[in-house]
Amino acid sequence: MRVLLVGAGGVGTAITRIAARRSFFEALVVADYDPARADAAVAALDGDDRFHAERVDAGDEAAVADLLARHRCDVLLNATDPRFVMPLFRAARTTGATYVDMAMSLSRPHPDRPYEECGVRLGDAQFAEAGDWAAAGALALVGMGVEPGLSDVFARYAADELFDEIEEIGIRDGANLTVEGHDFAPSFNIWTTIEECLNPPVVYEADRGWFTTAPFSEPEVFDFPEGIGPVECVNVEHEEVLLVPRWVKARRVTFKYGLGNAFIETLKTLHLLGLDRTAPVTVPSASGPVSVSPRDVVAACLPDPATLGELMHGKTCAGTWVRGVKDGAPREVYLYHVVDNQWSMAEYGSQAVVWQTAVNPVVALELLTTGAWSGAGVLGPEAFPPRPFLDLLTAYGSPWGQREQ
Numbered sequence: 500m501r502v503l504l505v506g507a508g509g510v511g512t513a514i515t516r517i518a519a520r521r522s523f524f525e526a527l528v529v530a531d532y533d534p535a536r537a538d539a540a541v542a543a544l545d546g547d548d549r550f551h552a553e554r555v556d557a558g559d560e561a562a563v564a565d566l567l568a569r570h571r572c573d574v575l576l577n578a579t580d581p582r583f584v585m586p587l588f589r590a591a592r593t594t595g596a597t598y599v600d601m602a603m604s605l606s607r608p609h610p611d612r613p614y615e616e617c618g619v620r621l622g623d624a625q626f627a628e629a630g631d632w633a634a635a636g637a638l639a640l641v642g643m644g645v646e647p648g649l650s651d652v653f654a655r656y657a658a659d660e661l662f663d664e665i666e667e668i669g670i671r672d673g674a675n676l677t678v679e680g681h682d683f684a685p686s687f688n689i690w691t692t693i694e695e696c697l698n699p700p701v702v703y704e705a706d707r708g709w710f711t712t713a714p715f716s717e718p719e720v721f722d723f724p725e726g727i728g729p730v731e732c733v734n735v736e737h738e739e740v741l742l743v744p745r746w747v748k749a750r751r752v753t754f755k756y757g758l759g760n761a762f763i764e765t766l767k768t769l770h771l772l773g774l775d776r777t778a779p780v781t782v783p784s785a786s787g788p789v790s791v792s793p794r795d796v797v798a799a800c801l802p803d804p805a806t807l808g809e810l811m812h813g814k815t816c817a818g819t820w821v822r823g824v825k826d827g828a829p830r831e832v833y834l835y836h837v838v839d840n841q842w843s844m845a846e847y848g849s850q851a852v853v854w855q856t857a858v859n860p861v862v863a864l865e866l867l868t869t870g871a872w873s874g875a876g877v878l879g880p881e882a883f884p885p886r887p888f889l890d891l892l893t894a895y896g897s898p899w900g901q902r903e904q
Contacts, residue, residue, distance in 0.1 A: 608698065668743055
């Protein structure tokens, strides 16, 4: 396997550090708009000659296709933010490469009823091209991070091995992470955080299909394992709700994120001020008017999540809560994956949130290489057998857990 990794931020750099310990691939090209980031990711790998750095604009489909061809890469792994999903997705199709991402094409709210009806849903643009991928015998594995990704694998595992009927699948994400010296320092890409937290959340119900609610709706307190404890979680737009029902039968699917009141109020303020917008605004300056995206300004003013590891303390938990029936009796289970920031920093030099995201696409690539996973079309993680993934994740030194509720 020869891989083109586009994006050398926190997650992309963690991918290189995880992959460097595995032998399943022949080459991994690390490409970024900022060549210094790509160079730094490769330089940190102690001269491993399987890695090579390049510069590329992720929005330039032709340039990405040329890079794939020039390095004879048969896989494109997208570690950029969701703005660049479609040009990278199409560059892979153009060259015949397998495509893997950790987030899907962007949504657009319903123009008249944003908090009742879906407009353009997450992933719609990719699934619209699923027939072309299937006809070509090509694979796009979408949503293969931790959430979405591992959480979807958990959903399929619950359906296959733990339940006869599923009433509800609820992705529940929480942490007790703190960052020294910062009152507001998101541990993940702020561009993506704003997108998923301020867009109308999507809920799935078997008798209604997909519909939306208001941001931060239906708060509940969920007790997270391994010392994290109770965290208030709220509805947030996320890919699992769009993916899970395509392959797993459940009466209801939700995604709730443990944000905390201070985080929610900050996001609401950004929205109130229009600082969550992506469309450029014109700003006067001494040298003349400058066009700038408000959301990019917010991102530039906040610390890079990849640099926060030494200041972070605590654990992060991603997991899938499932309620249903097994052998005629009610059952509730929480399947989860916890990463301690102290461990991930000591072991890999990557903070917990980005490391937890990064390990899952590497596991998936290894399964595709061995043939344990295979397929054609635009497929989510639920479309594949879950046990090989969960076994290999454990072999990577990062075991998952199961708790009866």
